Amino acid sequence: MVGLDSKLSGAVGGRTAAMLHRALGVETVADLLGIYPRRYAHRGEPTPLDSVPEGEVVTIVGTVVSVSSRGFKNRRGSVQTVVIGDGRSEMSATFFNQPWRVEALPRGARGMFSGKVTRFRGEMQLTHPEIRIFGDGDDDVPDPAVDVERAKRWAQQPLPIYPATASVPTWKVADSIAHALDVLELDEGDDPIPEDVRAAHGLLPYAEALEKLHRPAVDNDWRRARDTLRYHEAFVLQAALLQQKALSAQSHTIPRRAADGGYADRLDAELPFELTADQSLVGAEIAFDLARETPMNRLVQGEVGSGKTLVAVRAMAAVADSGGQSALLAPTEVLAAQHLRSIVRTLGPELSAELMPTLLTGQLSAAERRKAMLRIVSGQAKIVVGTHALLSDRVEFFDLGLVVVDEQHRFGVEQRETLRAKGKTPPHLLVMTATPIPRTVAMTVFGDLDISTITQLPAGRQGIDTFVVPLAERPDWINNVWRRAREEIAAGRQVFVVCPAISAKDIEEGDDVDDEATDAASRPPRANVVELYESLSRNPVLDGVRIGMLHGRMSSEEKDAAMGAFGRRELDLLVATTVIEVGVDVPNASVMIVLDAELFGVSQLHQLRGRVGRGGEPGLCLLVTRAPRDSFARDRVEAVAGTLDGFELAQIDLELRREGDVLGARQSGGRSSLRLLRVATDGELIGQARSDAASVVDADPTLAAHPALRRALERRLDEQERQFLSKG
Ligand code: ADP
Numbered sequence: 001m002v003g004l005d006s007k008l009s010g011a012v013g014g015r016t017a018a019m020l021h022r023a024l025g026v027e028t029v030a031d032l033l034g035i036y037p038r039r040y041a042h043r044g045e046p047t048p049l050d051s052v053p054e055g056e057v058v059t060i061v062g063t064v065v066s067v068s069s070r071g072f073k074n075r076r077g078s079v080q081t082v083v084i085g086d087g088r089s090e091m092s093a094t095f096f097n098q099p100w101r102v103e104a105l106p107r108g109a110r111g112m113f114s115g116k117v118t119r120f121r122g123e124m125q126l127t128h129p130e131i132r133i134f135g136d137g138d139d140d141v142p143d144p145a146v147d148v149e150r151a152k153r154w155a156q157q158p159l160p161i162y163p164a165t166a167s168v169p170t171w172k173v174a175d176s177i178a179h180a181l182d183v184l185e186l187d188e189g190d191d192p193i194p195e196d197v198r199a200a201h202g203l204l205p206y207a208e209a210l211e212k213l214h215r216p217a218v219d220n221d222w223r224r225a226r227d228t229l230r231y232h233e234a235f236v237l238q239a240a241l242l243q244q245k246a247l248s249a250q251s252h253t254i255p256r257r258a259a260d261g262g263y264a265d266r267l268d269a270e271l272p273f274e275l276t277a278d279q280s281l282v283g284a285e286i287a288f289d290l291a292r293e294t295p296m297n298r299l300v301q302g303e304v305g306s307g308k309t310l311v312a313v314r315a316m317a318a319v320a321d322s323g324g325q326s327a328l329l330a331p332t333e334v335l336a337a338q339h340l341r342s343i344v345r346t347l348g349p350e351l352s353a354e355l356m357p358t359l360l361t362g363q364l365s366a367a368e369r370r371k372a373m374l375r376i377v378s379g380q381a382k383i384v385v386g387t388h389a390l391l392s393d394r395v396e397f398f399d400l401g402l403v404v405v406d407e408q409h410r411f412g413v414e415q416r417e418t419l420r421a422k423g424k425t426p427p428h429l430l431v432m433t434a435t436p437i438p439r440t441v442a443m444t445v446f447g448d449l450d451i452s453t454i455t456q457l458p459a460g461r462q463g464i465d466t467f468v469v470p471l472a473e474r475p476d477w478i479n480n481v482w483r484r485a486r487e488e489i490a491a492g493r494q495v496f497v498v499c500p501a502i503s504a505k506d507i508e509e510g511d512d513v514d515d516e517a518t519d520a521a522s523r524p525p526r527a528n529v530v531e532l533y534e535s536l537s538r539n540p541v542l543d544g545v546r547i548g549m550l551h552g553r554m555s556s557e558e559k560d561a562a563m564g565a566f567g568r569r570e571l572d573l574l575v576a577t578t579v580i581e582v583g584v585d586v587p588n589a590s591v592m593i594v595l596d597a598e599l600f601g602v603s604q605l606h607q608l609r610g611r612v613g614r615g616g617e618p619g620l621c622l623l624v625t626r627a628p629r630d631s632f633a634r635d636r637v638e639a640v641a642g643t644l645d646g647f648e649l650a651q652i653d654l655e656l657r658r659e660g661d662v663l664g665a666r667q668s669g670g671r672s673s674l675r676l677l678r679v680a681t682d683g684e685l686i687g688q689a690r691s692d693a694a695s696v697v698d699a700d701p702t703l704a705a706h707p708a709l710r711r712a713l714e715r716r717l718d719e720q721e722r723q724f725l726s727k728g
């Protein structure tokens with residue numbers, strides 16, 4: 001009997017299974033059926049040939065316009081040329097030494113042609129396409145003269161088009177799936193969705209949904225199937241997250257309470273300011289969590305400068321009161337060092353001497369590292385700050401009670417788990433993020449965490465004014481930008497200038513510059529750090545201004561030196577890439593100038609803006625753009641200038657960005673490989689699935705009474721594990 005978890009070889013035969021495994025990484029029947037069609041074609045309606053992208057493997061439904069064969073002049077062999085048409089355009093495909101093609105491809109025959117689109121002598125063509133002529137092989141072509149209705153149905157039947165690879169054309173995938181569906185035995189009990197939930201939402205039974213998605217008779221079939229499977233995806237995902245949450249709530253850990261008159265109390269007493277109401281509230285939530293015997297799993301989100309670091313340090317002091325250690329994991333060396341400095345500053349000299357905040361990064365010398373590790377394993381260091389070096393096997397804690405992760409989206413879940421495994425009992429977890437997370441993303445990516453939000457900024461913040469500098473209409477305004485920078489510097493303040501590229505040739509690696517925002521061909525050269533640094537150094541307006549630069553291709557020492565000099569006010573103006581985006585804290589910097597601002601994401605611009613206006617001076621952010629008025633790119637820049645509300649911008653960003661950016665491995669830690677779900681548009685569905693899944697998981701956390709759902713969760717984990725393994 002073939003079930004969802006059967007090996008593919010049992011369903012489609014060993015050779016096909018091996019081929020599918022090689023090309024698509026699938027192992028089981030469930031994996032294969034989980035390859036969803038990218039779209040559906042119709043025999044009657046050809047794919048527009050004029051829109052096929054160069055360089056990609058595509059599948060075209062079209063008609064053979066002509067076919068010819070000729071020999072070469074100077075060497076042996078022959079070449080066959082097939083011209084495929086869709087009534088409007090034509091494209092040719094070339095074969096070598098396959099004269100039989102002339103017979104096999106009669107003029108007027110319709111079929112699918114699958115291959116890579118390349119350009120040859122200026123013309124687009126399909127290279128060595130795989131061809132299936134309709135009516136070929138087991139396709140049974142009805143004769144309209146015999147049965148009009150059947151012929152019509154045949155023409156209208158949607159043909160699933162699967163993501164093709166060069167070695168496995170879409171119909172091979174379709175054939176294999178058809179084989180698997182033919183032998184698969186599913187009954188009611190295999191449906192991961194409980195009966196009542198299915199009825200409440202009018203979902204198809206699982207088996208029927210799979211059948212109709214892969215073998216629809218009419219378009220409406222796959223639409224309903226897709227809706228059902230989209231709900232499945234949301235439900236299984238939420239059940240997984242909620243189960244994780246429920247299981248973690250069952251695990252035991254050591255409660256960490258602040259002692260009367262202990263470190264936490266002393267820290268509070270020494271603060272030179274009042275906590276904001278949000279800081280107190282979130283602090284109380286954390287204190288409550290820490291005092292429990294189940295590990296805390298909490299995400300704190302708050303704008304840059306909202307005082308999250310202080311919230312974390314208060315939690316660390318409370319953990320130290322109970323004898324425990326805290327580890328803060330930062331995404332980069334620069335940020336780790338900066339966190340350490342600000343923790344030391346926040347604690348003051350006395351508490352610092354007692355809690356011994358200790359840095360552990362890859363850059364330490366062997367001797368420094370040994371010293372740091374000794375302090376950590378002995379329990380002397382109550383606070384440890386580091387990069388991924390903290391994850392190394394050799395780092396051992398005396399009693400790790402709290403893990404704080406800064407800027408979650410730069411870490412994978414695995415890394416977070418590695419650090420957590422260093423506690424003798426599971427440590428409490430606090431995740432801090434300055435990127436406001438729209439509710440649906442939070443539910444999808446952080447669905448196993450409790451969420452606290454800090455919305456208030458500390459009193460006395462001066463605010464930030466943002467202006468768009470529209471060079472498309474006012475090219476000369478760039479001079480005003482430098483004059484304005486000069487004025488601020490003359491008044492004793494400092495200026496950041498951010499460019500999208502490092503040098504004239506390339507872009508900062510791994511940064512989020514959005515290539516689709518502008519048309520590549522018509523794009524003027526991007527502002528870049530190296531050239532701008534040189535031209536600003538020669539600009540008479542900035543005569544006497546001390547200028548530095550910072551970008552990802554400098555060595556760590558050079559970067560630290562530049563950041564350090566800027567922090568000590570030995571530089572007035574820093575030309576940089578987005579390396580300064582995350583958490584760099586220079587209170588005296590009051591101006592942020594972003595060049596070619598339209599090339600950055602909405603949230604990223606907001607983050608950059610958050611770098612200024614952190615001291616007593618109001619911040620100024622100038623978004624310089626060459627995008628013309630009313631263009632899409634310009635609208636995004638205007639949106640950032642239009643509001644300081646990070647949540648509103650995060651929502652705009654979510655709607656504008658490609659899904660992958662929102663849930664890409666970097667942000668989601670690989671936890672969500674969504675197929676049919678779209679967080680930007682399926683918020684309501686995700687919320688519904690979450691509450692449905694909660695009723696099931698709350699009543700039955702181990703899913704003992706829901707074996708099919710339990711299997712679906714296991715399958716998901718297997719798949720993630722495989723993805724994770726294949727990454728390494
Ligand atoms: P975040 O980590 O959220 O970006 P920080 O914790 O670094 O913010 O705080 C930014 C600055 O504001 C720090 O210099 C910090 O000392 C200060 N700060 C934090 N909380 C308050 C408060 N309640 N009142 C005044 N200043 C505060």
Ligand code: MG
Binds near residue numbers: 305308309583
């Ligand atoms: Mg911070």
